Amino acid sequence: MRIIHTSDWHLGQNFYGKSRAVEHKAFLQWLLAQISLHQVDALIVAGDIFDTGTPPSYARSLYNQFIVDIQASGCKLIVLGGNHDSVATLGESKQLLACLNATVIPGALDNAADHVLLVADSHDQPCAIVCALPYLRPRDMVLSESGESSEDKQRKLANEIADLYQRCFAHAQAINNQQTTPLPIIATGHLTTVGASTSESVRDIYIGSLDAFNANLFPAADYIALGHIHRPQKIAKTEHIRYSGSPISLSFDELNSDKSVYLVEFDKANLAEVSALDVPKFQAMASVKGTLAEIASQLETIVAESCDQVTWLSIEVAEQDFLTDLQSRIAELTDALPVEVLQLKRARSQRQQQIQQMDNETLTELSVTEVFERRLAQEDFSEPEQQQRLERVKQQFDIVVDEMNEQLNGTAQHVEEAK
CATH class of the missing domain: 3.60.21.10 (Metallo-dependent phosphatases)
Structure with a gap:
């Protein structure tokens, strides 16, 4: 039986x-x-x-x-x-x-x-x-x-x-x-x-x-x-x-x-x-981790083994800097390849390092934009809808900063006139 x-x-x-x-x-x-x-x-x-x-x-x-x-x-x-x-x-x-x-x-x-x-x-x-x-x-x-x-x-x-x-x-x-x-x-x-x-x-x-x-x-x-x-x-x-x-x-x-x-x-x-x-693998999938240079090397191997099939990717980036343009850098690496990035995230250890680094810094050492970017770097925006949300947040941030700068400039001008 x-x-x-x-x-x-x-x-x-x-x-x-x-x-x-x-x-x-x-x-x-x-x-x-x-x-x-x-x-x-x-x-x-x-x-x-x-x-x-x-x-x-x-x-x-x-x-x-x-x-x-x-x-x-x-x-x-x-x-x-x-x-x-x-x-x-x-x-x-x-x-x-x-x-x-x-x-x-x-x-x-x-x-x-x-x-x-x-x-x-x-x-x-x-x-x-x-x-x-x-x-x-x-x-x-x-x-x-x-x-x-x-x-x-x-x-x-x-x-x-x-x-x-x-x-x-x-x-x-x-x-x-x-x-x-x-x-x-x-x-x-x-x-x-x-x-x-x-x-x-x-x-x-x-x-x-x-x-x-x-x-x-x-x-x-x-x-x-x-x-x-x-x-x-x-x-x-x-x-x-x-x-x-x-x-x-x-x-x-x-x-x-x-x-x-x-x-x-x-x-x-x-x-x-x-x-x-x-069970045979009916869809090519891969998870790559490392620095951008290491990821580029791994992508070459994946493409060579893909047998002309588009590979779904999860990419975890480990870099020492904040890489605020991470999305565009990954796009440059993958655009010409038969791959599709479904998940993009930063290494957890990197996020912890960023938090520790920020603990040792004061606000006087950072600009408003740097504070904002470092806060965003701690989040995972790997999902497509999260990427859209990230863009909306950035746009709203720019609007708020512009409004605050205008108010500060207006206040400074009034102070000069009063003198």
Whole structure:
């Protein structure tokens, strides 16, 4: 019996003003090919199908078309809601999709037994039992009580989640006892676990309630397919508790980790092997850091390896001066190259140095414009809308300075006349 474990598709993501539609379409076509190649019995998507609760129409079309296309393989599809997903959006079509061998569980159900699925293979023979748990919203699990501390709320929520897992697992075991041969029991989840390595694009989902779930509280399932963390990884030094990670890089700091889905194979009821199927990179992306000279050198390497594809860039500049014309300098470096700068920022250490330097200076040593420029240098104006805001701020500053100079000149003139 084989499954593919994936998660965090984030269909419809707007990435610094760029659509990921082409990448996601290519990934879904690649995924269908893997399902056929490896004769996969079930595909588990452990949450965050969409990037927002109101995904654009093209993202819904990709999702629906994938469900239609997967039918040819005979592979069963299990879709779990994530914290980015709307329960209503995922739930509106789940009865229709059930007719297409797709089980959709958008949120917590009233009955724990309803989360437990007996999965059949392409020959309609039982091949696995899945405790299909989606993202569990705190409001669906516990009621807040007056006077509770933050620690009390976290402990109560963790206990409720652990209890739900145990009830689902007990029901799965009862179903397993009725089978002629034991089946593997698979659990799912969309949450943060203790020790998981996150990235910039991962949003905290239990703020004020639960920081991270202790992996020791998971039931003794044969495999636990997790979503929410975008870097593929094992949890608690185990082979059977894993995050598959996102199939494409959802932030520039994810470029250093390979993107994959997990092919999970069982020998009867026992976990036999977990293999990472590396997802091809469908969009060239790069993150460069250093001085302007170092960045120029890195750009030459990136262009040489780009294979005529436009590369999306994140640039972090480390310079000793304030570089008030940073935007134009970067434009000079990149205008003639097949690259597009989506993020431009100053090194954090540089911003800290600027703050320390300003602490040692007095206003009498600086002009009004220098004070203004050094304050702007501490901010990150990497987003396109932030660049527009920066230009408006500069224009307004110039107007205010001109008005103040006129008033000062007028006052000085009156003083001279009075003398």
